[in-house]
Amino acid sequence: MIKKARELKVEASILINRYRFIFYPLYFLAIALFIYFVVYKILLVNVLNIEFNYKLNYAIFFTNYIEATRQSYVDLYVLGVITTIKISIISLVVAMSLGTVLAIFRLSNVKVLDIFAKSYIEFIRNTPLLIQIFFWYFGTDPLLPKVFTTWLKAQSNVEFAYGVIALSIYTSAFIAEEIRAGIQSIPKEQMEASRAQGFSFLQAMRLVILPQAIRIVIPPLISQSLNLTKYSSLVMSIGVVELMASSRFLFGGTARIFEALSVTTIIYLSLSLAISFALNQYNKYFLSYTRY
Amino acid sequence: MKKLLVVALALVMVVAIFACEKAPAPEPAPVGDGGDTIVAPVTISTIEAIKERGVLRAGVKDSVVPFGFVGEKERELVGFDVDICRYIAKKLKVKVKFTAVTSANRIQMLTDGQVDILAATMTHKIERDEVIDFSITYFMDGQKLLVPKDSEIASIDDLAGLKVGSVKGSTSEKNVKEAQPDCEVISFEGYPEAFLALKQGKVVAMTTDSVILVGLMGSDDNPEDWKIVGDFFSSEPYGLGLPNNDSEWRDFVNFTLMEMWRNGEWKKIYDKWLGEDTKYYMPLSWEIELWP
Amino acid sequence: MSHARTQKLTRIILKAATVVILLLLLLSEILFSSITLFFKSMITVIFTYPYGVIYNNLMFFLFGLRGKIGGLTLTILVAAVSLLLAFIAGIIFGLMRNSRRWWLSYPAIGYIELVRSVPLILVIFWFCFFPPGLSETLKSVGRVYYGIFALIAFTGAYIAEIVRAGILSVSKGQMEASRSSGLTHTQAMIYIILPQALKNMIPSLVNQFVSLIKDTSLLWFVGVMEFTSTIFATSNREVNTTVTMGLYFFAAVVYFLVCYPLTASSRKLEKKLGVGER
Known part of the structure; x- marks a missing residue:
């Protein structure tokens, strides 16, 4: 009888141990309660006299942004998310091809190309993106040929x-x-x-060098594409209505800071998690042959 | 991934508990009427706080010619609004400290108590009156369109399907969207950026209060290249933004404004920035509200 | 291969080559004309540019408004202060992240993952717009300080990852050896592992400083008068495409002159310490 009870106990402890991650949120709940009551209620409110008076009102999202077209803030956010995703993907594709060309320039034996690529890379890397966005949007008009600018301005x-x-x-x-x-x-x-083995230069590149290089390059490229998604928020300064801009419209119009920013944070968080998850899966399954 | 899931779950729970705890938060105790035994919370009125501090903190625009901008020679904020604030400070016999605000953050700054008075080309609107108070109208204006000289646009009706430049968080942005839902509104961070985009042909017109348009036109090298068209499609009475429910401070500001009008100080400031000798000439066509 | 077929092949190849050369010629014409046009307009701009704008406002760009700290000085000051404090936060969170106790490592993971997956501008908005609305005491704090807090919170997460990588880069044998010679885990961490990790971290920290200097430009959105704001204020007064272009380019060059020596030195250090080698 005693033996059986002990076995049961062991089994239970194994079970608890296996599914202990279920309890973690409960621990967090305890921490949150602790923070709420001890840190906030006692320390901040009673000792330091700081009290938060902010009533949440998420219903603000369903009010109309423009009365004339009955466009609500939810529609605005949806538009923003779509624009963010679109601009990130298009920019990533363009940046990948440009980056590859620049890398080839950097590695080539032609001195002029190397110097050009190096100065380009160094200059772009060491100046803020905000200044660059403003420079391209407001400053390039006198430099570009007129045909090109008029064509560009005719676009929607x-x-x-x-x-x-x-x-x-x-x-x-x-x-x-x-x-x-x-x-x-x-x-x-x-x-x-590999050249000594009789491969041609291209064959050696394709079969030996690149597969190994890709394996090294993929993780930093994932972080770069994440960075790109985050930095795409800055294009709101030239009037693109993406996620950050729609949240600014919301809290500019209604002064509901917490609601606007919390929803935006959650959307960015899930976007980033989704991107890193998808790219990690890609890395795991489709590039597994590169592991020699 | 499991770890992330746990973290996300915990975050949701923390947010949920804070939200639940906050929703039934008690209202701040109502202030008792005179004669009650309840001791009302002692709030220092703004005017006393200013006198105690010896500094009037005023929020003004930093890029709206001629209302508030950084003067090239002075390296300081100058303009119509700035001079109004200087006069009020002189009347109070205190120093004045200027803070640059934008259309998007000005009300926030006032409700946060970071400034005592807002002179930031702000339209007196009923929905804004819920959170802050306004002085009497110290400047009367309305919204118009600024277009190139040879443009065919004559009124807001011609804008259907075209691009209009405006500023994030301003009333003019909302007004134009309501008045002409078919046009595409590009929202920039400031008026000069919108004007620059208009100059480069990236938008076909820009819209805001006519005095700001006059200011922008005047700061151009060739003011005759531009014209202001259309009727007022909104009326924009400018009021000084003041903290909510502080009648002593509001009365003081109102009386000061009327005094300025009576003793000619207001006209002097008007002539300095918008008179005939300036680049931003705008004939004076209205009168301030004077209480007998 | 028969003679006739070889000839046919040659003819086809020749035709194709002619087409390609013609195309190239056509393209080169367009390329050449656009490049010459670009340089021509560039030279025109360089010779006709009103340099007075930059010269007259130089004091404004460097020191901001009269009687206040601003301009480039504020940019570098904010970046330096934020880096210093973010470094402390980064070490704390990095050590927490590496800890084997879940109640230490999970909050750190949550913080790091949360901050690393949102844009900086969102963090700045959180810090600059939300806390001042909550209570009377928080209202009197200046906007610059909230901006600095936001930069600390943002950079702290990135430095925490750098610290973690630095600690992992020190070989395990070091820890084992110091444990077996009688030190506790904490002592070994402080006296043996961290000093070595810090040395390895220096290049990454310098890089982080560079990105902080660049990131301070985002404080323009909340109205802090740092270098970018002074540039934008000036270009907004002179509403002129050419002047604006020059001002933005000037700003980019100034940022480059500040940042490039740091980047170059970090690369040199990396080579010297052999951190980059795998």
Whole structure:
């Protein structure tokens, strides 16, 4: 009888141990209660005399932003999220191709190309994106040919196009450095050995060097694409209505800071998690052959 | 991934508990009428706080010519609003400290108590009156359109399907969206940026209160290249923003404004910034509200 | 291969080559003309640019409004103060992140993941707009301080990751050796592991400082008079495309002159310490 009870006890402890992550939220609840009552109620309110008077009102999202078209703030947020995703994807594609070209320039034996790529990368990396966005949008008019600018202005979303230009130029400098570092981290002897084996230069690149380089380059590229998604919030300054801009419309119009910013935070958080999850899965399954 | 899930769950729970705890938060105790035994919370009125501090903290715009902008020679904020605040401070016999505000954050700054008075080209609106108080109208204006000289746009009706520049968080942005839902409104951070976009042809018109348009036109090298068109499609009486429910301070500001009008000080400031000798000439066509 | 077929092949190749060369010529014409146009307009701008704008406002750009700290001085000051405090926060959270106790590591993971997945501008809005509305005491704090807090909260998470990587880069044998020679875990961490990790972290910290200097430009959104704001205020007074272009380029060059020496030195250090090697 005693033996059986002990076995049961052991089994229960194993079960508890296995599913202990279920209890973690409860621990957090305890911490939150502690913070709420001890830190907030006793320390802040009674000792320091700071009391928060803020009543939440999430119903504000369903009020109309523009009365004439009955567009609500929810519609505005949806529009914002779609624009953020669109601008990130387009900029990422452009930045990837630009970055690859720059990396090839950097690694090539032609001195002029190397110097050009190096100065481009260094200049772009060491100046703030905000200044760059403003420079491309407001400052490039006298420099570009007139035909091009008139064509560009006739398009329906010029701001979006300029946003893509600024974001992809900024990100391409970072991506180029990552790709260059990835390719350079493969020892030179590998190339020499594969050439000695009878591979041509392109074959050696394709079959030996690049597969290894990709494995090194992928993680930093994931973080760069995450950075790009985050930095895309800055294009609101030239009038693109993306997620950050819609949240600014909300708290500019209704002075509901907490509601606007909390929803925006959750959306950005889930966007980032989704991107990193998807890219990690891609990395895991589709590039697994690169693990020799 | 499991860890992240747990963290996310915990965050949700923390937010939930804070939300639940906060929702039935007690209302601040009502202030008892005179003769009650309840001791009303002693609030220092703004005017006493200013005198005690010896400094009037005024929120003004920093990029609206000629209301509040950074003067090139002075390296200080100057303009019509700035001079009004200087006069009020002189009347109070205190120093004045200026803080630059934007359309998006000005009401927040006043309700937060970071400034005592807002002279920031702010329209007196009933919905704004819920959170702050306004003085009497110290400047009367309305919203119009600024277009290039050879433009065919004559009124707001011609804007359907075209792009209009405006500023985030301003009333003019909302007004134009309500008055002409078919046009595409591009929201910038400040009026000069919108004007620059208009100059480069990225928007076909810009809209805001006519005096700001006059100011922008005057700061251009060739003011005759631009014209202001259309009827007022909104009326914009400017009021000084004041903290809510502080009648002593509001009365003081109102009486000071009327005194300024009576002794000609107001006209002097008007002539200094918007008179015939300036680049921003706008004939005076209305009178301040005078109480006998 | 028969002779006729070789000839046919040659002819096709020749035709294709001609087409390609013609296309290239056409393209080169467009390319050449656009490049010359670009340089021509650039030279025109360089020679006709009103440099007085930059010269007259130089004091404003460097020191901001009269009687206040502003301009480039404020930018560097804010970046330096934030880096210093974020470094402390980063070490604390990095150590917490590495801890084996879940109640230490989970809050750290939550904080780091949360901050690293939202844009900086959102953090700045949280800090600059939300707390002042809550209570009377918090209202009197200046906007710059909220901005600095936001930068600390943001950079702290990134530095925590750097600290974690730095600690992991020190070989496990060090810990084992110091434990077996009688030190406790904490002592070993403080006296043996951290000093070595810190040395490895220096290049990344310098890089973080560079991105902080760049990130202070976002304080323009909340009205702090740092370098970018002074540039924008000036360009907003002179509403002129050419002047604006020059001012933005000037700003970019100034940022580059401040940041590039730091980047270059961090790269040199990286090489010297051999951190980058795998």
